[in-house]
Amino acid sequence: MSNAGYSQSRIQFIPNDQPRSEQRNYSDRSLVQLIQLDFTDYTLQALDIDNNRTIIFNIPLKQRAQYKIGKTVNNPDEVQDQNGTYYLWLNAQSRIKFHEALDICFQQISLLTNGSPESPTQTPVYKSDEKSPHKYEQTRGVQPKLPTRSNENGLLIDIYQLGQNIRQGNIDEAVGLAKKLAQQNIPLQASPWNGQREEEIIEVKVKIDSNEPRISNKYKNEMIISVYPSTTIQELCLIFEHCHNFSPLNQYFFVNGHLAHHDSTMKDLNIRSNSLFILFIIQQ
Numbered sequence: 680m681s682n683a684g685y686s687q688s689r690i691q692f693i694p695n696d697q698p699r700s701e702q703r704n705y706s707d708r709s710l711v712q713l714i715q716l717d718f719t720d721y722t723l724q725a726l727d728i729d730n731n732r733t734i735i736f737n738i739p740l741k742q743r744a745q746y747k748i749g750k751t752v753n754n755p756d757e758v759q760d761q762n763g764t765y766y767l768w769l770n771a772q773s774r775i776k777f778h779e780a781l782d783i784c785f786q787q788i789s790l791l792t793n794g795s796p797e798s799p800t801q802t803p804v805y806k807s808d809e810k811s812p813h814k815y816e817q818t819r820g821v822q823p824k825l826p827t828r829s830n831e832n833g834l835l836i837d838i839y840q841l842g843q844n845i846r847q848g849n850i851d852e853a854v855g856l857a858k859k860l861a862q863q864n865i866p867l868q869a870s871p872w873n874g875q876r877e878e879e880i881i882e883v884k885v886k887i888d889s890n891e892p893r894i895s896n897k898y899k900n901e902m903i904i905s906v907y908p909s910t911t912i913q914e915l916c917l918i919f920e921h922c923h924n925f926s927p928l929n930q931y932f933f934v935n936g937h938l939a940h941h942d943s944t945m946k947d948l949n950i951r952s953n954s955l956f957i958l959f960i961i962q963q
Contacts, residue, residue, distance in 0.1 A: 681715050681928070682712055682713070682714060682715075682928050682941065683713040683714065683715040683783070683784060684712070684777045684779075684780025684781065684941075685713065685773070685777065685940075685941075686710075686711050686769045686770050686773040686774060686776075686777040687708060687710060687711075687769075687770040687938055688709055688710070688711045688725070688767045688768055688769045688770060689704075689705065689706065689707035689709065689767075689768040690704070690705040690709045690711075690725060690735060690765060691704050691705070691755070691765070691766040692705075692735075692766075693763050693766070694762055694763035695763045705727055705730075705735060706728070706729050707770075708728045708729055709725055709726065709727055709729075709735065710725065710728055711723070711724070711767060711777070712724045712725070712726070712928075713777070713780050713784060714928065715784070720739075721739070721740045721784045721787075721788070722737060722738065722739050722740060723736070723737075723738045723739075723758060724736065724737045724738075725737075725765070731890070732890055732961050735765075736758075736765060738758060740784060740785070741788065742785075742788065743785040743788075744759070745758065745759050746758055746759075746781060746785075747759075752771045752774055755768045756769060770938075772937070772940075773940050776940055776942060878908050878909060879907075879908070880905050880906070880907065881905070881906050881908065881951065881952055881954075882903055882904070882905050882952055882953065883903075883904055883905075883906055883945075883950060883952070883953070883954045883955070883956060884901045884902070884903060884904075884953060884954070884955045884956065885901065885902045885903075885915075885955075885956045885958055886898075886901045886957050886958070887958045887960065888957060888958070888959050888960070889959065889960040889961070890962060891960065891962040894960055894962065901955075906945050906950070907945065908945050909944055909945070910944060911941065911942060911943065912932050912940065912941045913927075913941040913942065915932065915956075916932075916941065919958065925960055929960050929961050930958060930960060931959045931960075931961065932956050932957070932958055933956065933958075933959060934948055934950070934954065934955070934956050939956075
């Protein structure tokens with residue numbers, strides 16, 4: 680089970696064959712999540728953040744007709760439920776990425792309907808700023824100074840060094856790191872290399888909070904995490920899952936008062952040294 684996409688949203692529910700007065704409204708801080716249970720098994724879930732994180736809806740997705748995308752950011756998306764229609768005014772900053780995740784979801788469902796393809800093979804793949812493992816960079820740069828290793832920093836260092844070894848053609852070192860991360864159940868993702876060389880280390884603060892007092896009380900002190908400009912929120916989620924057993928589905932990173940999308944890098948978020956992240960853990 681994984682979180683394929685999410686967005687903050689204002690939500691309105693209008694029931695079937697009921698007076699208009701029966702409609703229900705939820706704040707623009709509500710959270711809509713696309714959860715992938717299996718290769719072609721998706722569910723759309725919404726949480727009422729202002730009402731003790733209660734579930735607003737949980738709708739299994741079977742066909743594209745269930746979800747109608749609004750023409751503009753000011754026009755709500757529509758989600759069909761057996762009891763009525765949910766109208767979603769998605770956050771403008773995360774709307775496009777959420778729709779892209781939905782499109783992938785419905786493409787996979789359509790493939791299953793038309794031909795029942797097998798799930799993709801689980802092979803080691805690589806992070807967002809890296810070159811394809813089939814092409815290696817021949818020049819070797821000077822290695823950057825690495826931060827002191829802790830559980831969190833050690834994994835981020837390994838992920839970063841894996842990318843550097845791939846780019847520089849250090850095949851044996853790359854294979855060794857890939858095996859090490861795989862043994863720790865750290866999933867890696869392939870994407871195009873952007874030509875970037877060595878990156879400077881950025882030390883950021885992470886404060887953990889939760890709707891569960893036990894978690895809030897356990898993590899009263901801020902953590903110092905060393906990241907790179909290319910580090911993604913998704914990678915931070917994986918680190919906190921591995922080191923602290925927080926499911927990625929329950930992790931929400933906020934910076935400067937805004938929810939950070941899983942695909943966003945530190946560079947995208949304009950993160951600087953001593954920037955503060957609030958990691959909110961939702962326990963249901």
